[in-house]
Amino acid sequence: MIKLTMFKGGNIINSGDHFRDAGILYRKLYVKQYETQISTNDEFIITLSETKKGVHVIDCQKYKMTGRQIHLVLPGQSSHFNFLEYTTAFQIKMTQKNFEKLRLSLPFDSRLYKDYPVFGLSEKEFQKLNHEVEKIGSELSRYQPFLPIIDSRTGTTFHEVIRLLTNRISNLEDYTLPVVLNRFLNLIEMYYKQEHAVAFYSSALNVTKNYLAGLSQQYLQTTSRDLINNRILKEAQHLLSLKSSSIKATMLELGFEDKSTFSHFFKRHLKMSPTAYRNIKIER
Template identity: 25%
Template structure:
């Protein structure tokens, strides 16, 4: 298998080569990172708040319009790239998956925030005008703290980031998802999505996941349709197609290699599967991208 397109770890972005968090003003950050390959993935959480500029930002093949006070959230593994129009500025936040683990009693605390789910539907939001000044105040404090060497620097950064996440989560954009957090069926759905992430290359039948969740396949299917408007089988297949798309944009991969990586028996079966789900053949998708 040939090398996949770039997956950057947080050390690539760190002058000290050992940081678990990086918070900077966006314009100088972009200038320093001009040699990055696009599109690419990160193995850390990546957040951008724009305060000026225009253009587009693509996350997992969904294209968003860049505008002031729009925020973009990327979970580890997601593919993204951007196309700026003129000069842009704002703030960028990078932090590793382990950054909050020693700080929070609940190791799954961040999972309550929809924008960290890896679901591209929740990857972008606009900060309300009433919260503009609060968001800027938090980010300015975070940038200054990140540049300093104070004794409690790391803990203060954690507190400031949590304030920022909570500010965003309180918006109407995420209210329904948060209201459903305590719902048992929503918990089942979140666990289903985690299991898919771990097993989608080898397990494609809802029955396998239903057994792990201790429910019947029909119950799992009903939950998926209630919350996502799609069957359990569709959700599994969508995850496979997403990974195929992520790999197709790397021209070092042949379609046959992608089929093999995703555990398809042969290339023709993979091409038929992809076309049924995406509406075009893998080769056509690659040419369009």
């Protein structure tokens, strides 16, 4: 567990609490006339804001502060806030890996979160979410936080946010993934360490490989093979960044039979060997 006590920039009255562990950051800020720096995020961010004055810019699009609101920022999006009055803001940040796990549990296209990144809340809804977020911060602040509780509360908060969002959308069917594609994503999460071939998944779903490829391209703008490979690659990157996990252990964990095949796979996607990647991560 890491407690962060400093936050640069702006006119901060009190930096509040900042705790990070297990790929989750909880942050509570007391701010006045505060502007964050423009940055491209590599995490998924949920922000609860009470201020009625200010603006949040996401990918150059301005969203006015109007009181109790939720703000969502996806990995890869640029974002910065400009608060114009004293306020309290609550944030939960999760790594892209954690976000993808939660996202795949819902049958919605990621366009949903990009098209509706900011929406208002009733006082009751705000207080309920605030309660969940502060519980996450409370657990993270412990000397030895219990990770299953953090995972459970983070998942609950994420699903509650999406429930509130989808209840406000009249054209939800435009963002709902086909049943087959949603089942495909869930199967990848279940079997990517053992099954790397598209044929396994198409057979399990009782569809052709071409049909699965068409769905992946139409709704997710990628290939079905890349969906599998990207999941394998993300886990490989995670394991190789751990001092306790060797290249051989990573290779075996992800279902590769020999080191050369794993190295070729890794280099083809990241343009560097597993050894080079591991050395960079461990040194940091």
